[in-house]
Amino acid sequence: MNTLLYALVSALRCHRWLRMLACAFLFTSLGNGLTQVLVFGLLLDWQAPASLLTLAYLFATLPGFLGSLVGEKLCRSFSPITLLVATECLGLTALLFPLLGIHFHSITALLAVQSTEAFLSGMSWPALTLLFKRGLSEAELPAATCLENIIFASQVLAGTGLGIVLFHSLPAMTLVGIDALTFAGSLLMLVLAGRSLPSLAPHYAAETARPVAVRWRTLAPQQKRSLLLLPALAAVGSPAMALLPALAQQIEPEDAAGLALPLLFARSLGQLCGPLLLKRDSLPHFASQNRLLLLCLGLFLIAYGVIPLLSGVQILGVVFLAHLASNIVFAAGTFSLLSSFQATEVSSASGKAWRWQTVSASLFTCIAALVAASLGPMQALYSVSTGALLMVAGIMLRYRQ
Secondary structure, X not given: OOEHHXXXXXHHHHOHHHHHHHHHHHHHHHHHHHHHHHHHHHHHHOOOOHHHHHHHHHHOOOOHHHHHHHHHHHOOOOOHHHHHHHHHHHHHHOOHHHHHHHHHOOHHHHHHHXXXXXXXXXXXXXXXXXXXXXXXXXXXXXXXXXXXXXXXXXXXXXXXXXXXXXXXXXXXXXXXXXXXXXXXXXXXXXXXXXXXXXXHOOHHHHOOOOOOOOOHHHOOHHHHHHHHHHHHHHHHHHHHHHHHHHHHHHHOOOOHHHHHHHHHHHHHHHHHHHHHOOEOOOHHHHHOOHHHHHXXXXXXXXXXXXXXXXXXXXXXXXXXXXXXXXXXXXXXXXHHHHHHOOHHHHHHHHHHHHHHHHHHHHXXXXXXXXXXXXXXXXXXXXXXHHHHHHHHHHHHHHOOO
């Protein structure tokens, strides 16, 4: 077998630390997904305006800019596993925000937990990529790509799936308690992963040189393109994802939460399945093909564009297909980033890519929110994402291989 999933299974069988790390992030993703359901569910139940629902996505991304800067700097002084443990401890502490939000009926506190999670995600990203680059061989990098995709998708796939079932069945405080348990489980798995890291020698010891900063002017065209792939995906995808709750509110004004939460689940199911369609050996070729990547982004935009013409299960299917396509681009961008830089450069490069992705997502989300407030969510989706796709085509043409 030659799929990314098989590559991941093979790597997990070879590395105990990777198994512990995967379990840790699955715990964290489960908790983060529960938090997302809680936040958006309460905002919809409290009848927050469409513009605020869109800006909620902004608060869930923009602080990652600062977090990636902090993470990149700390990677030069601390081991990546130490930083990952620190982010989980801070994430557990941040659950005080939803407790305050529920108790005082505070939208600000709900948005604060989104912002904190974004900051910590940005902080952990350079450490995670550095750990993969140090601990895995070049042939095993597709496994890291697959694992990062599963981590990314399971945040809403597992968390939202459980949250949809429990949101109206259990008190909100109980959901926060379950979230806290997932963080505790993640901390335990990270500690076990840290204890397994010495078994990586001599390869791990040979790759522990002090990380260095990368400079745009000194990069080769392939490296520049690698840094731009994830920000390009954010430019096209962020308006659609930010507008998803508002679209649900427009399509089903009487039961917005009942539609929005299944849409989030369908979105993440597509995010999970998309990269698994790729073959391990074809991933480098796919990541270098601008036409294929633009085709996937175009399919994503078309799928969202036909949502107003559909209803019920059809909408869920279209959202699934949209993110099936978009996360093929995510996998290609992640692999390109890991494979184009040395171990001493990858934490800085991934930090830059995360920051640029955050800026891209924030900028286009702000534009989408402004357009949605005046023209409506669908008009915002058509205009903003189409403009972003044209811009991305120009960037890929400039740095084509």
